[in-house]
Amino acid sequence: MADRITDKELKYLHLSKPARLLFSVWNFIIDIPNKIWHLICAIGRVFKNFGLAVAREATDIFLTFKNGDWKTKISFVVMGFGSLARGQILRGILFLLFEIVFIMYIVLFGGYWLGKLTFNNLTATTSVKTTQVVAGIEMEVDSVIYGDNNLQIMIYGVLTIVFILCFIYTWRLNVKQNKLSEQILRSGKKLKSSKDDLKSVLDDQFHKTVLALPVLGIVIFTVIPIILMIMVAFTNYDYNHTPPTNLFEWVGFENFNQLFTWGNGTSTFSATFGELLTWTLVWAFFATFSNYFLGMLVAMMINKKGIRLKKLWRGILVLTIAIPQFISLLYVSKMFSDEGLINRFLINNGVIQTALPFWTDPTWARVMVIVINIWVGVPYLMLITTGVLMNIPSDLYESARIDGANPVQQYFKITLPYMFFVTGPYLLTSFTGNMNNFNVIYLLTGGAPYTLSNSAGRTDLLITWLYRLTVTNNDYKLAAVIGIMVFVVVAVISLVVYNVLPSMKNEEDFQ
Amino acid sequence: MSKVSSIKRNRAIGNTAIYIILVLISVIWLIPFVFILLQSFRVESTWQVGYVIPKQWGFKNYIELFTQSSFFNWYKNTLIIALCNAVLQTMMVMMMSYALSRLRFKGRKLLMNAMLILGMFPGFLSMIILYYILKSMGLTQAGAVPGLILVYFASSGMGYYVSKGFFDTIPKSLDEAARVDGATRFQVMYKVILPLSKPIIIYTVLTAFMAPWADYIFASYIAFGTSSGYNVAVGLYSWLTKDMINDYYTRFCAGGVLIAVPITILFMCLQKYYVEGVTGGAVKG
Numbered sequence: 133m134a135d136r137i138t139d140k141e142l143k144y145l146h147l148s149k150p151a152r153l154l155f156s157v158w159n160f161i162i163d164i165p166n167k168i169w170h171l172i173c174a175i176g177r178v179f180k181n182f183g184l185a186v187a188r189e190a191t192d193i194f195l196t197f198k199n200g201d202w203k204t205k206i207s208f209v210v211m212g213f214g215s216l217a218r219g220q221i222l223r224g225i226l227f228l229l230f231e232i233v234f235i236m237y238i239v240l241f242g243g244y245w246l247g248k249l250t251f252n253n254l255t256a257t258t259s260v261k262t263t264q265v266v267a268g269i270e271m272e273v274d275s276v277i278y279g280d281n282n283l284q285i286m287i288y289g290v291l292t293i294v295f296i297l298c299f300i301y302t303w304r305l306n307v308k309q310n311k312l313s314e315q316i317l318r319s320g321k322k323l324k325s326s327k328d329d330l331k332s333v334l335d336d337q338f339h340k341t342v343l344a345l346p347v348l349g350i351v352i353f354t355v356i357p358i359i360l361m362i363m364v365a366f367t368n369y370d371y372n373h374t375p376p377t378n379l380f381e382w383v384g385f386e387n388f389n390q391l392f393t394w395g396n397g398t399s400t401f402s403a404t405f406g407e408l409l410t411w412t413l414v415w416a417f418f419a420t421f422s423n424y425f426l427g428m429l430v431a432m433m434i435n436k437k438g439i440r441l442k443k444l445w446r447g448i449l450v451l452t453i454a455i456p457q458f459i460s461l462l463y464v465s466k467m468f469s470d471e472g473l474i475n476r477f478l479i480n481n482g483v484i485q486t487a488l489p490f491w492t493d494p495t496w497a498r499v500m501v502i503v504i505n506i507w508v509g510v511p512y513l514m515l516i517t518t519g520v521l522m523n524i525p526s527d528l529y530e531s532a533r534i535d536g537a538n539p540v541q542q543y544f545k546i547t548l549p550y551m552f553f554v555t556g557p558y559l560l561t562s563f564t565g566n567m568n569n570f571n572v573i574y575l576l577t578g579g580a581p582y583t584l585s586n587s588a589g590r591t592d593l594l595i596t597w598l599y600r601l602t603v604t605n606n607d608y609k610l611a612a613v614i615g616i617m618v619f620v621v622v623a624v625i626s627l628v629v630y631n632v633l634p635s636m637k638n639e640e641d642f643q
Numbered sequence: 644m645s646k647v648s649s650i651k652r653n654r655a656i657g658n659t660a661i662y663i664i665l666v667l668i669s670v671i672w673l674i675p676f677v678f679i680l681l682q683s684f685r686v687e688s689t690w691q692v693g694y695v696i697p698k699q700w701g702f703k704n705y706i707e708l709f710t711q712s713s714f715f716n717w718y719k720n721t722l723i724i725a726l727c728n729a730v731l732q733t734m735m736v737m738m739m740s741y742a743l744s745r746l747r748f749k750g751r752k753l754l755m756n757a758m759l760i761l762g763m764f765p766g767f768l769s770m771i772i773l774y775y776i777l778k779s780m781g782l783t784q785a786g787a788v789p790g791l792i793l794v795y796f797a798s799s800g801m802g803y804y805v806s807k808g809f810f811d812t813i814p815k816s817l818d819e820a821a822r823v824d825g826a827t828r829f830q831v832m833y834k835v836i837l838p839l840s841k842p843i844i845i846y847t848v849l850t851a852f853m854a855p856w857a858d859y860i861f862a863s864y865i866a867f868g869t870s871s872g873y874n875v876a877v878g879l880y881s882w883l884t885k886d887m888i889n890d891y892y893t894r895f896c897a898g899g900v901l902i903a904v905p906i907t908i909l910f911m912c913l914q915k916y917y918v919e920g921v922t923g924g925a926v927k928g
Binding site for chain 2: 207248250272283284287317331335336338340341342343345346347349352353354355356357358360361364433434438439445447448449451452453454455456457458459460462463466467469472473476477479481507509511512515516520521564568570571572575585594595596599602603608611612615618619622626636
């Protein structure tokens, strides 16, 4: 690749640095239709490959059955039979056990929930007044008739589907095993004994041993909940439809339609969403870059030759990382409130008459959260940039000094390009991290002032809004929609930056 | 005046300016903590007042913290959660990052990409579902402590990045040499790699121990309304709500001091490892 330079690359090399960035961004933009076409092709390929894989597996399964001996053939129905018959007791028992458990689960449990997943013909839990004779007196008693619960149905339904997929995979594994065993026996070698199998758990199969628990945890506590929440986005689950007394239903794309209908003025869900999305992006931008540059500045000051007590300065800043944010941020939030320390002090001393609107005026509040976030973030950035700054080869600076470059030039020609190069990926993750920076916003303002529709506030990020919709408003369907949109935005930004970034990386300007 | 001495003088002026700025920064960064400390000793009023230095000093707030509130219980809850989480989460993270860094197997890239995509979903999108799952196991409200431990550590394998970055820096030849000598993969991990990984293990334990002290989101949702299941963050937060703040403001400060001091001491002792972890993790992305 290196020996051929295209016209485009040649043009690129002639440009100045800001122009290069613009150039690569522009290239990215004009390339979008092309990229979309590639994406469509890629999706097509995925489907095609998937189809081919299924066909391949099916033929393999069929051939295994056709060419296999009777042990293999029985294994198609009774999993693990082949292994048992060939003396691999441990494997055989595990396969068989899994099949028994699976069948029992489906018959006794899973099938029932799966059948209800369409949410048709469900009955809600109701209470009925009946007259009963209690201790000789006729009384009206509320008796509860338990019905279905959507959420329960969804959870068990999804669990059942996951279990079925696991079973299909294991069944396929069982078929493959039989084929392999037959081949090994035919070539006159010995099969692995149960003892070998046990040994391999700590050796050849060690990755499965170590990964089993973490992956299981992620599947149960992250993957399945996310799948369920995506499903909730297609229902009308909210305060009016809270199972078990008020069931919810599938509504298709209705919730998403709300997001894209720009109707009457500023009070709609879509207008609020647009407003908060804009603020979330603005916040993430300022929060990321203010911390980045100020943190770098502080690090450079502390690292400067001739400055003493480096450890002390660093230690003071690091101290603030140690103290839990909820203490410091809640305290600072109260310090600036209408009744708080600052306002009272100023009023008592006659500097102002009425309290300064730190948290009640939208603009004040937004500036305040960004400023206080600097206080939160600079220590981290100071640590990170200290490490990187020390890695910049000092001969770069030396030769620059000999050439007569002043400190400002050195900063822009050497330090900054080097920093961007090394910390580029970190900047991206910290940008998306700031988009989801719950603590700072929630503990400082709680999203206030609340002047938008759907109980959103002016300093609310999408994520804090999502939290309020879930906890306070019980508007789960909208919360789910917002969550999915946050995912889409984060994914798009990451994709774009990763696509622009390589061209920045190739630069290696600091060499 | 010679040129050399003028350069020296300029440098001295520049350094003085930097010292002034650094002192200013230190003051700004320490002010909230000094204020909290001072106000925790204030006896004359529980309100927010317009001055910082108490007119009457005393331990009243600290005594009330233990005699008139559930603070001790919250503290105990959080400590239990933090200790369990430190052990369990470290285990999960180490297993995940070790496998992804030092073992090669089919589906490794797929697993990493899947976790990258999962990580793009906002963390508590699925809060309500988790709540429902935990509730069906009886792990909410009064049972919030085990419930929270479960939530914290169960999917913590997704935070493998920093420790994977560390494992990646250990040369592969060490593994190979041990394998040639007949060690199993388990023995390689146990006898060769883990003894070299002390810094990253300490880093992971430290972050896993500190996180539960600051978690408000899940803790408040899962312990919803049941004081016996609160952690310190939820408990102290409830003291700063509108109708409580005037009676509990100074007590909040006292509670904050009692939480911050032990953690800060621990953190400062292990600071070296923390700095290594943070810087290493950021540079590798």
